[in-house]
Amino acid sequence: MSTVAEALSLLRRHWQVAYLVSLTATLVNLVPDVARQVLVWDDPRLGSALAVDAVGFGTGLLAQLWVTGALAGLPAGDRPVRSGALGRGTGLALRAVRRAPGTVLAGVVLGGAVSALLTIPASVAALGFDRVLGPLDSPAVGAFAVATFSDVVATAVTLPFLALVVVLVAGRDRLAAPAAGQ
Numbered sequence: 001m002s003t004v005a006e007a008l009s010l011l012r013r014h015w016q017v018a019y020l021v022s023l024t025a026t027l028v029n030l031v032p033d034v035a036r037q038v039l040v041w042d043d044p045r046l047g048s049a050l051a052v053d054a055v056g057f058g059t060g061l062l063a064q065l066w067v068t069g070a071l072a073g074l075p076a077g078d079r080p081v082r083s084g085a086l087g088r089g090t091g092l093a094l095r096a097v098r099r100a101p102g103t104v105l106a107g108v109v110l111g112g113a114v115s116a117l118l119t120i121p122a123s124v125a126a127l128g129f130d131r132v133l134g135p136l137d138s139p140a141v142g143a144f145a146v147a148t149f150s151d152v153v154a155t156a157v158t159l160p161f162l163a164l165v166v167v168l169v170a171g172r173d174r175l176a177a178p179a180a181g182q
Contacts, residue, residue, distance in 0.1 A: 003103050004110065007164035014074050018160035021070045021080045025063040026156040032059045034148060042138040060155070065089035068163040075167060089163070096169035107165030114161075115154040122150035 011018055036055045040048040069089030070080045081088075096104050123132045126146035127139050139147075 001106070003100070003165060003168050004106055006168055007107070007161060010075055010164050010168075011160055017080060018071060018074065018164070019156065021082075022067055022159040022163075023156045025067045025070075025159060026152055029059050029063040029155065030148075030152060033151070037144070037148075044137045062086065063155070064159055064162060065093055067159045068092055068166050071160060071163045072167050074164065089166075092170040093166050095171065096166045099171065100169045103169050104166060107162045111158040111162045115158045118154035118157060119147075119150045123147040126150075 033056060036052050036059075040052050066085045066089055069085030069087065069092065070082050072085075072088050072092060073079070073081060093104075120132070123146075126143040131137060131139055132147075
């Protein structure tokens with residue numbers, strides 16, 4: 001839990017830059033996120049809903065890895081480095097899971113809980129419980145927009161927290177991004 005507390009402290013100190021990086025990834029992820037939903041807009045099959053969720057998990061994971069790589073130098077006081085962030089984030093995530101899987105899991109669970117608190121009530125109110133868990137089955141555009149907005153907010157809020165947990169767990173010896181030309 002000390003790593004979680006340290007990640008929260010870092011996030012508090014560097015919230016502007018961390019959330020700007022997170023918002024960038026979230027908005028880029030919004031395009032495939034909405035597109036995957038629109039492709040099965042009026043498809044009532046559960047299989048379609050599960051396929052859409054699998055694609056959403058994949059794009060969300062890519063966004064998480066990119067934010068992790070971009071924020072890798074933040075504990076050392078470095079600015080975000082967007083170039084090569086996906087590869088750097090993937091390496092840090094693999095190293096973190098090997099070093100302290102329980103701490104990474106705690107970060108995932110805490111981030112997921114915050115995400116759920118931000119997303120589920122708005123989505124259920126807008127779409128209804130059945131559509132949140134199952135196929136969209138032609139929702140009203142306004143309801144879909146509310147659910148999408150709540151997802152964007154939850155994603156932007158939680159990505160930097162888990163990124164900093166992963167960066168801290170991966171180890172300070174490899175936090176900084178390589179200098180240009182190296």
